[in-house]
Amino acid sequence: MTETNSLGLAGKNGLVTAAGDGIGRASALAFAAAGARVLISDIAPEGLEETARLIRETGGTFETLIGDASLESVAEETVARVVELWGSLDFAHNNAGIGTANSPFADQDRAAWERVFSVNVFGTMTFMKHELRQMEKQGSGAIVNTASMAGKNGSPGLSAYVASKWAVNGMTQTAALEYAAKGIRVNSICPGATLTTALRNWKASSPDAYDAVAASIPMRRMGEPEEQAAAVVWLCSAQASYITGTLLNVEGGDGILGKP
Template sequence: MTSQSLLPHKVTLVTGASSGIGAAAARVFAREGARVVLAARREDRLAALAAELTALGAEASYVVTDVTRPDDARRAVEFAVERYGRLDAAFNNAGVGGDRTPMHLMGDDAYDTIMDTNVRGVWNCLRHEISAMLETGGGAIVNNSSVAGLVAIPAAAPYVAAKHAVIGLTRAAADEYAKQGIRVNAVAPGTTRSEITADWFDRNPGLEQMVNGMTPQGRTAAPEEIAEAAAWLLSDRSPFLTGVVMPVDGGFLNQ
């Protein structure tokens, strides 16, 4: 941590921290001086990441969490407050992608899984994070949406609906709590390298080339690029930003 760090000593909760954008965010936030609380379902990965960050001199701890369960979301926030005395920031990143399937062929289970994790999970976390921040005078929250929260993506109707809903929750919370010192923003990543996208590309030959061809920069994002945007939105360097949805998409939405 340096005098120029974005998140000096900020107690920061990261959901979905065991892989992908969440793990990248934990590393970026720790580098920027945050005391990071890692939350996800896979304890082995959380423990390994916490040990990695601690070995680098960061303050990091973890709590096994399924964000679809309200009690788990509450417990994750309580863990952060009990361990560090407060909650300053949160990155609600946990999410699932689902299969690319035409709407009329998609079953109820696929819809329920996507909506439970991507929407109910954010809802569960927001309520408890906001409650904790109200106790200490404010804070900052970033929700992870997607470009699919701003435009339609073919053969992904529940995912599109869920990510639009995340933006709705972001704007509602930003409006409701602005006067109480809580800022709530969202990032909207374009296609980002992760286990989910790697699986999509493996199962759909040619999909990666098609996606890259639709992006002006001609590539997918690294998870760290999404994490850097989230870190800035959580930091005190964006004090007049709330209710913002920031595309991090290589120019995809600019076309």
């Protein structure tokens, strides 16, 4: 049995949000490579089309949907579209999220908090709501949310983002308990520093600062989006069939040091 086949994802159907770049793109490509059919969504059409091109080149089966993941109407539409296309929703990777500018807690603006929570918390919540409804009808399914190591530790200057990712982890474990007996597994990944576009740009503009941060990680490097995606796909696979409610660190050892 090949590694891909052993995942048990061939012929399965699912979705990935914020699939236009970074972890979401890597996740979509990994699901397609495992033989799954995947609906990819993003608010930015250009990035989504590039992900679609990459999946198309490998012969994967996919559909695209452009939409704002903070809107419940988009969550409902996305889940319904997967079922309409392929008959079931077997997995979901709720990856959409945004950050905030670094500033002290007392200088934080409520509007900025509301924007972060609208995507990271309420967007994740509404996607989970509609995914869980569909998976409960089927009696099976696996959900993975993208949280963060900041959802386990504090991080100075990033209070809104930190609070939102703690909320994602809390929702993950609560839903895991509520739906464990119904054949549905819910987990989250907690990435550490990962070489998404933003960090690659920072590396190019501030190589010394980048190298200092990378050197502080026990594995002495940043993670790759593909490494985060591998964890997502594994958690959705048959190989993780007895795992639910896990907040999986994917961070090169930073969590051992208590770093966000």
